[in-house]
Structures are given as structure tokens and as C-alpha cells.
Amino acid sequence: MPNPSLPFVRTLNPVRLNSLGGLASGVVLLAAVPLLFVIYNSLQLSTQQWLGLWSSRLPELLWNTLSLAVLVAVGCVVLGVSSAWWIARREFPGRKLAVWLMVLPLTVPTYVFAHIYTTLMEEDGWLGRLWLALGGGADTIPDLYNVWGATLILSLAGFSYVFLLARAALSQSTRSLEEAARIQGASSLEVFWRVNLPLLRPAIAAALAVVVLHVLSDFGAVSMLRFQTFTLSIYLQMSGRFDYQSAAGLSLILVMLSLTFLVLERFFRNRQRYYAARQSRPQPRQRATPLETGLIWSWLGFITLLAFGLPLAWMLSWSWEAWSQQLIDAQFWGYARNSLMVAGIAASVAVVAALPVAFYNARHRSLASHTLLHLSSVGFVLPGPVIALGILSFLLAQLPFLYGGLAALLIAVVIRFLPLAVQSIDAAMAQLTPSVEQAGRSLGAGPLENLWRVVLPMIRGGMATAWVLVFIDTLKELPATLILRPTGFDTLPVRIWIEASEEMLELAAPAALMLVIGTLPVLWIMMRGESATTSNP
């Protein structure tokens, strides 16, 4: 396949490209501030200390972190691809509802998941009592404080990413390839393995990148379950010993690990480009037989029960408790307002900041653009507390006048979630066939007009997705917010954390419920945009 962007690059004005590159570099440079902080601090480590870290911690941390990432990836693929397949390929009663049910788990933060499940699995929790009623012993109630518990929680919290991308890919893939395979005598299973799965690979790879990065940077679930991954260990170094240098050393290794993974993923994805011609017929959905409908709903219902039903029921029952005790006061609404405000601003800033990086990469695929793209991901791979400290130190040293208000917090969350925005917009740009832009140019549109009238409208869906993803993650963000929020400025996650650590469940639950409710409208925006692009006949 010839490189599709080459002829286009030649038509571009080099000056514009450079200013775009400059803009992209500026964004990435700011995003890399925490990384510089990490590098600077880890340079203070002596060889002796590095060796100490290496021998005492690294083998276990590497093993724990990697095995968790692999297990969660498998869990998410099983849950996400199976549900996406049924929903994209079969017409059954309640299909639209099912789409929602598969996405709703995104509204529940991992630390809330972990908190709820550990509570439910106690001897007097709902699941614990069920276990006893079914004849299990109190000593044999499954323990969540291990790799399996962490896998369960993180898979339930993350499979929706795989679902979303796999469903989009399945709905967009065209019929012709599958028909060709069938004419050649392939069975349905063979079609799935040899046609659908390979076509799905880029989508799954992209989704897994998001999932794995969430796992590598997750702090909420692993700290609640005390499963020693890099993130938890880094946090303990900082909080238990105030040993920022060892924390930085471990962070640096985590960054290298994540970047290696990202580069591999990109490499894997770049070798697979499938352009679907617009005019070919998309796959129609087959009407499901009653048996299939039963099977589908049993499976989807099971997933929903675990990933959303139980958590929601828990939140509702404790929120009711709080409501009836009149514990919800004006302050509570203040926390909700703070959360929505931070998430809204951070999402907008992140989308704007991501544009030059994604544009630059799309138009100028080169080593430099790839490097920028990967560097922009450091926010996602560094633990939240490390980013927070990096930004704190940077602002105090360089821009002290920005300190004290919301700026520090906003900068930190934008850096943390910029990669989500860059990924979404970059994916949207990748689907943009270069010929469309060239057509715009050949009809006499200048670069800005072309951008405004051709490119932006076409990647609107990607921008909306980017906004929503950043919004949702910011709404749930805890570790950086804990450190960087202005004095007395509490958000919903901060309250959940405070109340849950005091075991005031009746106060933690309404805040968690509020997070779910607050996310619904933006999810709706995203889903509406999606169905507009995926449901045209």
C-alpha cells in the first residue's frame, strides 16, 4: 500500500507545517513537565540506591504490574468484544438499552468499584451472605486482596472502552469481505477468526492501549486492594518515607515500560490500515432467534449486574440512608458543582491542546511527530500523585503567580488525560481519507478555511469523544486532585475518599451516585454522535 499522506505533504506550505509543529511541541513540552521532574529526581539517586531498588522491589513489581495488565486486558477483551459482537450484529429487543448498559460502568471510578466489592464480599455484605446461603463457609469467601480481585475490579471498570471501539469497528466493517469468505465456503466461526477478528485488531489494539494505560496508572483500586503495582509502590515511597527520589526512580521505569508498550501498539496498528470505501454496504443486523435473544440477554445481563447493577444498587441503598437522615446539605451540591466545573474546563482545554499534536502527526507522519505523540502520553503513564508533585514543584519554581487557584489542578488533569484526547482525535484523523482534504484544497480553500470547513467538521465525532473521555476521567480523578485542589475546594471524589476512609458509607454513596448522574448527559452526547456515524443504512 503506498503511503497515502505523501502526495499531500508535498502540497503543504512548509511554513505552516513548522508552526503547527511548533504548537504541537509547545503542548508536548508542557505535558512533559512531570516527566522532567521525574528524571531530575531520579538523577539524584546514587548507583547504590538504584541497585537497592532493583534487587528489593523491581522483580516483584514488574511481575505484579505486568500480570495484572495482561489479565485485565484479557478480561476486557472477553467482556467487551463478546458484547460488542452481539450488539453490532444481531437485532434483538432492547438492543439500544444494551448499548447503554455496556457503557454505564465508565461512570463508576475504580476506587468506588473496589470499595463496593470489598464491602459486598464481607461476611455480612450482600455477596457474602449469598455465599453463606449457598453453603459456602465464612472462611472460603473469595478474597479480593490479590491479583484476581484487582483483575475483576479493573476489568469491570475498563471493558467499556473495548466495547465502544470494537462496536464501532464492527458496525463500520463492510459486508463484502464476509460475503467473499462465505462464498469460499468458510463457516461462521472461520469468518469470525479469519475475517472479523483481523479487521477488529486495530480497534482492539487501540482500546487495549487505553485499558492497559488505565491499569498501569490506576491508583484507586490497587491502593484499596493493596496490590503492589508500580503505582502503589511509588505512592508508598512518597507517603510512607517521603522518599521522592526512589519514587521518581520507580516512576521512570514505569514510564519506560508504558512507552515501550505504546510504541509496540503503534507499530502494530500502523502496519494495519483498512480504508473502507464509503459506498460499500455496511453489515446489516440479523434478527436474533428467541434462543439467541435469551442467550444474549443472559450474558449482557450478567455483565450489567456485575459492572453496574450491583454498584448502583449499593449506591442507591446507602444514598437513601443518607437522604432519610437528612445528611445531604448545601455543601454536597457545592462538591458536585466543583467537580463538574473542573471536568468541563479540563475537557475543553485538553481537546484544544490535543488538536495540534494530532494534526501534526496526521499530516506529517515522521519520527518527530511520532515522538511528540508518544511524549504526550506520559501524563497517562505517570501516577497521579507524581504528576501532581511535578506540577506543584514546577509552578512554584517558575510560575508562582499561577499557584493558589484552580490553575495547578487544571494543568495537572489536562496533562493526565491529554493522551485520551490525542488518541481519539488522532484516530478520527487517521480515518480521514487524504483525498477529501486534497479535494478541498483543489477547490481553492486556503489551509485555514480547509481546516475550518472540511477537517474539523469531519473529525467532530472524534473531538466529541475526546471531550467526553477527558470529562469522565477528570470527574473521577482523585490522586492529583487531593494534592492540588485549592484550599477548602472539595470535589465529589475527594469527599468519597474522605467519607469512605472514615467508613461513613452513607455519605460516600451519594457522592458516587452523583458522579454517575453527572456523567450521564455527556455519555448521551457521545452515544448520539456515535449512532449518527454508525447507524446510517
Place this chain on the structure above:
Amino acid sequence: MSYIKPLILFSLLLASIATATAADSLVIYSGRSDKFVKPVIAEFTRQTGIEVILHAGKSTALLGKLKIEGERTSADLFLSNDAGNLQKGSDWGLFRPMNTALTKDIAPQYRAEDNTWVGLSARARVLVVNTQGPWADKLDSVFDLADPALRGKIGITNSTNGSYIAGVTVYMKAAGVEKTRHWLEGLKTNAEGRVFNKHSKIVKAVAQGRLQAGLVNHYYIYRHLAKHPDAPIKIVLPDQGPNGIGVAWNVAGIAITKHTTKAALAEKLVAFLVSETGQKQFAEVNREYPTRTGVPASPEVPPAGSYKVADVPMAELGRARNATLDLIEQVGMP
């Protein structure tokens, strides 16, 4: 992209909203549960009209923040549940010495040598024991918890718990490193990989008979008994005999930050907290021991002075913390 400009302006506006705190208000970085601090603070505000903003977080994280912020901090006071953190901040020079007249009624072992922090309430590390089980009358030392016969029958918190770490520091200082190491190894075996993230869950498990004994802070026992008066549990004040090391204590306390511009106001708050009313209220909400001599604890709690307390200065909880963490890690406590 017409929306970018207003967006940027809006962001700058937000950034510039410095947390404008009124002239007569105080900011506390607080690592102690909100619900235990709020009632006392509300009383202080009622009496003096001084507003107080509680900025809650983990003590260690807030201390780290205070250190990095330096003179730009908005915190006037630092409140922590662990003397170790207070001493650490003191060693880093983050606090300013208080007027000695202010702290004269607090026994010297519960405040910093240089008066940079003062303890407000104390808690005891004790055993909770099931009164109906075979071990009801057999335990009188924390070191008994390592008895191989107790395998699978004891409850301890995970090794990131601040009270747990402070307790181990006291045992290490009072009984020696090797004895403590040996004890930790026994505990590790007896816990069988299952440790708790909350003291309250240990007490509950002992009350339900799933465990025979656990190592907790004293007030968790009374908190449980307040809800379930008939629970078959009792407190055992460990290591009392003539050769016993005594009960490990830890204090929650407060410090005034070095860079506060409202030192006089902050001292007013401290003065209130060490006053008899303040002391009673601060300690009573959590059934802790007031550090001021002569102010009694809640009636259900064994009176201070009626039993032996380990002779380890509170400052050690900060200075020896890394050594304790090393020991805990070497043993590989879960």
C-alpha cells in the same frame, strides 16, 4: 474556533481566583477525620468568630505538600493523627515554635522538645479479645499474638496503617529490633496472608468469633461496644507486668506553620484546643485521652495513669519511622 478565546480567558480568570481567605480566618491542613475535628472547630468559631477552613487529606501527603509549597503555603496550621508526622515536619523546619506559656499544661512527653508541635489527644495500642473463646484470659502481651497456637486467629491491619507503624516503632525501641523482627515473623504466619484495612473490621471479626484477638487502637473497641453493648469482646492492656514494656501510645497533635502570616490567630486556636473545654471536646468525640494533665478521658476508658505506658518519646515515632518500615519490609509483612 471562536470558543477558544473565551475559554482561555475564563481559565485565566479561574486561575486568578486565589483562595482569598478573609483576614480573620485560618486554614488547617488536617489529616484527622473531619467528623472528629469539625465539632471542636465549630465551637472555636462560635466563641471567637474566627472562621476555620479544614483542608482534609492524608497526613503524609499534606506534609509533603507543605514542604514543597514552602513560603507560598496557605496553611496556618497542620493537624495530624500521628506524632511521627508532626516530628518529621518539625525536623524539616516547617513549623514555628509556640509560646511556652501556651503548652505548659501539656505533659512534656506529649509535645516537641522545641515546642514546634503539641499533642492534643492520645490513643493506646491494645488487644481486643473475644471473651467467649479459649483465649479469653490467656493473652497479656502483644508478643503473645505471635504464638503459633494462634495461627489464623488474630487480626492485624495491613502494614501501611499509620497506627500500626507507630506501634511497631514503639516495640522496636522498647523491646529491641531482634525481638520485634521475630514477633513480626510470627504475626505474619498467624495472619495467614489476610490482613485488614480497617481496625473496626478487626474488632467486628473478634466480636463475631471469627478471630480470637486483634491489635487495635483502644477507641475502636468502645466504638463497637457503643453500637453493640453485648458484644463478647474486652480490652486487654498489654505488657503490664514488672518486666513488661507497657502500652504503646501515640498522639494526635497540631503545629503552627513556619510561613503563616497569622501566627497570633493560630495561637488562639491552639490555646483553645489545649484549654480544658477544648481538650475535653477534642478527645471525647473519639474517646481518646486528653493530653492535658487533669482532664479525664471518657468514663468507659481505662483511666490514664492506671496502667503502664511504654517509655518511648513521641519524637522517635518520626525519627525511627524509616527503620521501622525497613524492618516491616524485610519481614515482608502484608
